[in-house]
Amino acid sequence: MRFRVDKLTVGYDGAPLIRDISVTLEEGQILTLVGPNGSGKSTILKSIAGQLEPLGGAVFIGGEEVGAMGPGELARKMAVMFTDRRQVELVDCFDVVSMGRHPYTGALGILGDHDRAMVRETMEMCSVWDLAGRDFAKISDGQRQRVLLARALCQEPRVIILDEPTSFLDARYVHALLDTLKKLARQRCVCVILSLQQIEPARKISDLVMCVKGSCVFGLGKPQEVLTKENICRLYDMDEGGYGFMFGRGGSKSFFSNKECQYFPCHKAPREEDFNCLFCFCPLYHLGATCGGDFTYLGNGVKNCEGCAFPHHRGNYEAVLGRLGDGAEA
Amino acid sequence: MENRRFRLFATAGAFIALTVALAWLNVALGSVRAADADIIFKIRLPRLLASAILGGALALSGFLLQSFLGNPIAGPFVLGISHGSKLAVAFVMICVLRQGAAMSSQAMVGAAFLGAMAVTGMILLFSRGAPHPGALIVCGVMVGYLCSAATDFLTAFADEAGIVNLHNWSRGSFSGTSWDNVWQMAALTAGASICAFMLSKPLAAYQMGEQYAKSVGVDVLRLRVCIVALSSLLCATVTAYAGPISFVGIAAPHIVKSLLKNAKPILVIPFCFWCGMIFCMGCDLIARTAFAPTELYASSVTAIVGAPVVIKIMLERKGRR
Numbered sequence: 001m002r003f004r005v006d007k008l009t010v011g012y013d014g015a016p017l018i019r020d021i022s023v024t025l026e027e028g029q030i031l032t033l034v035g036p037n038g039s040g041k042s043t044i045l046k047s048i049a050g051q052l053e054p055l056g057g058a059v060f061i062g063g064e065e066v067g068a069m070g071p072g073e074l075a076r077k078m079a080v081m082f083t084d085r086r087q088v089e090l091v092d093c094f095d096v097v098s099m100g101r102h103p104y105t106g107a108l109g110i111l112g113d114h115d116r117a118m119v120r121e122t123m124e125m126c127s128v129w130d131l132a133g134r135d136f137a138k139i140s141d142g143q144r145q146r147v148l149l150a151r152a153l154c155q156e157p158r159v160i161i162l163d164e165p166t167s168f169l170d171a172r173y174v175h176a177l178l179d180t181l182k183k184l185a186r187q188r189c190v191c192v193i194l195s196l197q198q199i200e201p202a203r204k205i206s207d208l209v210m211c212v213k214g215s216c217v218f219g220l221g222k223p224q225e226v227l228t229k230e231n232i233c234r235l236y237d238m239d240e241g242g243y244g245f246m247f248g249r250g251g252s253k254s255f256f257s258n259k260e261c262q263y264f265p266c267h268k269a270p271r272e273e274d275f276n277c278l279f280c281f282c283p284l285y286h287l288g289a290t291c292g293g294d295f296t297y298l299g300n301g302v303k304n305c306e307g308c309a310f311p312h313h314r315g316n317y318e319a320v321l322g323r324l325g326d327g328a329e330a
Numbered sequence: 331m332e333n334r335r336f337r338l339f340a341t342a343g344a345f346i347a348l349t350v351a352l353a354w355l356n357v358a359l360g361s362v363r364a365a366d367a368d369i370i371f372k373i374r375l376p377r378l379l380a381s382a383i384l385g386g387a388l389a390l391s392g393f394l395l396q397s398f399l400g401n402p403i404a405g406p407f408v409l410g411i412s413h414g415s416k417l418a419v420a421f422v423m424i425c426v427l428r429q430g431a432a433m434s435s436q437a438m439v440g441a442a443f444l445g446a447m448a449v450t451g452m453i454l455l456f457s458r459g460a461p462h463p464g465a466l467i468v469c470g471v472m473v474g475y476l477c478s479a480a481t482d483f484l485t486a487f488a489d490e491a492g493i494v495n496l497h498n499w500s501r502g503s504f505s506g507t508s509w510d511n512v513w514q515m516a517a518l519t520a521g522a523s524i525c526a527f528m529l530s531k532p533l534a535a536y537q538m539g540e541q542y543a544k545s546v547g548v549d550v551l552r553l554r555v556c557i558v559a560l561s562s563l564l565c566a567t568v569t570a571y572a573g574p575i576s577f578v579g580i581a582a583p584h585i586v587k588s589l590l591k592n593a594k595p596i597l598v599i600p601f602c603f604w605c606g607m608i609f610c611m612g613c614d615l616i617a618r619t620a621f622a623p624t625e626l627y628a629s630s631v632t633a634i635v636g637a638p639v640v641i642k643i644m645l646e647r648k649g650r651r
Contacts, residue, residue, distance in 0.1 A: 051544055075547030082541045087400075090593040091537065102535050102546035108596060109531030155546065 001062035001077075001158045002026055003191040009056035010040070010047040016055050017043055021217050023210065027189040030182065032202040034195070034227075035212035036236055041195035042083075042163050044212065048193065049080045049161045061159055075103035079152035081145075081162045093139065093147045094132040097123055100154030119154055126150040126180055142173030149177065153184065162194040166201065174198075178205045203227050211235050334592055341589045345604050352611040353378060359619055372509075380507040380515065381614040381628070382607040384568045385578055387519045389606025390526055391564035392579025393586075393598060397533055398557045399463045402644065405579035406565035408467055409453050409558070410474030411446045412574035415566065416500050417477040417484075418445025423496055424488045438499060439511070439570045446566030449473055450559065457558050458551070466558070502573035502629030504614050511571055518567045522560050523603060529556060530595035537593065575610070575629045577636030582606045584643040609636070 003025040011017035018040050025031055033041045046052040048059050050066050059066040061077050069077070079100065088096070100122070101115040111119070123129040126146045131139055136147065145165055152160050165181075166174040182205045185192045195212075196202045202209055202223065209226045211219045213235055219226040232238070356378045357370055391406040406412075422441035456469040485493055532553050535543040544550055568575060582605045587593055590601060613631040620626065 049545065051541060071544075071547040071549060073547075075545065078545070080541070080545040082539075082545075088537055088593070090587055090591055095594065096538070099535055099538055099542070099546065102531070102548075105531070107528065107531065109534060110596070 001189075001191070002060075003062075003159050003193075004060040005048060005057070006060065007057035008044075008047060008054050008059065010043050010052065011055050012043070012052070014055065018212070018215060018217055020057070021210075022057075023208065023220055025191045025193070025208065027191065028185050029207040030185050030192040030194070030205055031208045031210065032194055032196055032206040032223075033210050033212050034197070034199060034202045034235065037197065039212045039214055041212050044217075045080075045082075045161050045163050045193065045195060049078060050074060051080075072103050075155065077157055078159045078161065079155040079157035081148050081152045081160070081165055083163050083167060088136055091136050092132065093128060093134055093136050094119065094123070096136045096147055097128075097132075097151045097154050100151040103155060118156070119150075122150045122153040123147075125153065125184065141168040142170070142176070145169060145173065145177055146180070149180065153188075157190060159191045159193065162192070164195050164197065166196060166198070174201060181205065199227055199232060334590070337590055337592070338597070341586075341601065345601070345608060348608050349604070349611075352608060352615060353382075356381075356611055356615050356618075359615070376507045376509050376512045377504050377614070378611065379512045380571065381504040381610040383512070383515050383519050384504070384572050384575070385582075385606040385608070385610025385613075386523070386603035387515075387564040387606070388568050388575060388578040389582030389586075389602045389609070390523055390599065391561040391568075392606075393583040393595075393602045394526060394529075394533075394557050394561040394564075395579075396583050397537060397593075397595065398554070398561075399467060401464070401467065402584070403580060403640075404467065405576075406561060406568070407474075407574065407576060407579070409449070409470035409562065409565070410472070410477060411449050411453075411470075411562055411565045412569045413474040413477035413481070414449030415442040415445040415569040416496075416574070417481045418442060418448070419499060420481045420484045420488075420493065420496050421445075423493060424484055427489065427493075435506070438495070442499075442570040442573075443566055445477075446562065446569050449477065450562035450566065453562065454555060454558055457554050463554075499573045501627040502575040503617070503625075503627050504572050504610070505618075505625065507571065515567055515571050519564065522563045522567070523599075525556070526560050526564075527596075527599050529553070529560070530599055533557075533595040537595075573629065575632055577632045577640070578606050578609050578613075581636040581639045581643075582609055585609075585639060588643060588646075 005021055005023045008021040009016050009019045010021070021044060023031060033044060035041050043052065047054045048066075050059075054067070066074060066078070098111055098115065098119045101111060101118065102109065105111060105115060120129060120132075123132060126149050128143060128146050128150055131143055131147065136144070139147070145168065149162075149165070152162075162181075165177060169177060178201050181192060181194070184190060206223045208220065209223045210217055211226065211231055211234075218234075219231050357374050388406060392404070395404045395406065395408070396402060418441045419438055422437065426437070452473060453466065453470060457466055460466045460469065485496070532543065532548040535546050535548050536550070536553060540550055543553070565579075583598065583602050586598055586601045586605045590597060592598070610628070610632070613635055614628050616635075617626040617628045617631045620631075
């Protein structure tokens with residue numbers, strides 16, 4: 001089912017923030033909104049999902065306008081995964097996922113056999129079936145995001161909207177989650193619209209990318225066309241040095257300079273599991289093939305530290321620095 | 331999952347045993363032997379039923395508000411409803427006294443109910459404009475302060491002897507319930523409880539957060555109005571017939587959740603009602619018999635029994651997280 005956004009104007013309390021957003025997604029395609037914190041990505045996603053009244057324009061799923069659908073009808077076509085994290089108690093993961101069956105169950109919400117099978121299928125797909133009986137409040141952030149993804153899928157949507165699904169995750173989980181997402185989009189022919197802060201994952205999974213910055217949206221298109229040096233510098237207000245540093249083409253020496261990171265500078269990271277700066281740009285990046293970790297080169301020559309063997313955590317910082325020194329000498 | 335099923339049956343079994351035991355004790359225990367049919371039938375039985383029905387109503391009202399406001403300490407009284415009742419009772423009582431007449435108990439029930447519903451109406455108006463449920467708590471508490479200040483103001487000018495009934499009423503007790511009262515409160519409570527049970531599906535979705543509830547097709551605004559209206563109606567019923575009874579509404583939902591280790595509204599709602607019934611039957615038994623012939627106020631007993639329970643559960647919860 002094709003998904004279309006037509007001249008959407010979004011904003012709060014009648015004051016337009018971003019005007020005239022238009023984009024069309026075919027079945028199974030992934031659209032990523034990239035941009036710094038507070039750039040309006042969430043506002044766009046909320047408006048598309050019907051949680052925020054759009055100030056102009058319309059959203060269509062397979063030719064039907066979202067604004068004209070009843071809440072139940074919309075829930076059967078669109079699922080969302082937002083960053084809103086309310087503390088839930090005494091609810092196991094199976095219950096959380098089964099919440100996605102809400103639009104399909106009767107007045108008391110009792111699950112039928114088909115609903116149970118559906119819950120199991122989506123949980124297996126997101127590899128969280130073994131967590132079914134565990135308390136949702138007591139699993140790791142990575143597991144939690146995957147459970148929430150299973151919940152969204154359980155809704156059997158045609159369109160899934162995810163607001164920064166990777167923001168609580170460390171490198172391993174970012175990779176795994178986005179991989180699952182891509183697989184799902186293809187297998188189930190679901191349109192996926194998500195927002196990401198990091199450029200590299202966006203490059204990897206998207207069919208379409210849109211840059212969002214403050215009051216404007218620019219550069220809608222394929223990732224390799226949109227995520228150019230000029231656009232990225234414009235998006236993050238960086239100079240050549242910053243870009244070179246982030247993407248490994250010379251430039252700044254300091255690697256604590258990613259001011260867009262929510263835990264900048266790195267050593268202020270509140271908890272170890274939130275510490276993901278090394279994924280944004282590994283300090284060993286400049287060393288090319290001698291960095292000592294696992295990596296691949298993407299089509300455009302950008303190094304991709306996926307599955308890096310180098311433990312990406314704070315305790316390992318000295319070792320990372322040491323290795324950086326070795327490499328530089330060699 | 332098996333563990334949960336076991337807990338469900340164990341809890342149900344324990345509740346059945348407690349209900350039967352307390353019902354029997356409530357009817358049979360006391361200075362008059364069970365042989366005196368008149369006392370049993372005209373005094374103890376309606377009182378037993380009143381404590382059971384109103385206890386259930388309180389517990390359910392508390393559960394609705396707690397899950398809606400996402401606040402573990404929310405109870406039926408944070409919304410200022412009992413204060414509204416008290417104000418209305420005080421107002422009517424003083425007016426009637428001016429006319430030189432005494433106030434009938436039926437008039438007091440009516441006044442309390444009207445007062446509670448007036449506050450409920452106000453809260454409902456606020457709830458339409460409230461940006462988030464937390465604002466509603468603040469509104470409720472403020473309305474409560476306003477009403478109790480107004481009550482103090484009224485009683486300051488009243489004749490002390492005339493308003494002694496007001497003081498008695500405002501301490502909360504199940505005594506002196508007639509069969510007529512029992513039928514009325516049963517009808518009100520049953521209606522509201524069935525409606526609340528029908529809300530268990532959207533309430534379950536709401537536990538995951540407001541945005542999720544919206545995204546699976548719950549009309550959050552309507553849910554908000556329904557919850558506030560139902561819990562207020564339940565609370566108003568209790569306040570009208572028994573005066574303000576505290577702690578049951580806060581304690582019962584926590585007890586049930588920790589017994590069942592489950593927060594699914596479809597299970598918690600009936601069990602919560604049941605737990606409130608047992609809780610109030612037990613407290614009323616203590617109130618009536620512990621220092622017989624002197625009778626305690628049910629509200630004091632519920633606080634004495636309920637407060638430690640709430641404290642214990644809150645501390646345990648902190649350890650878990």
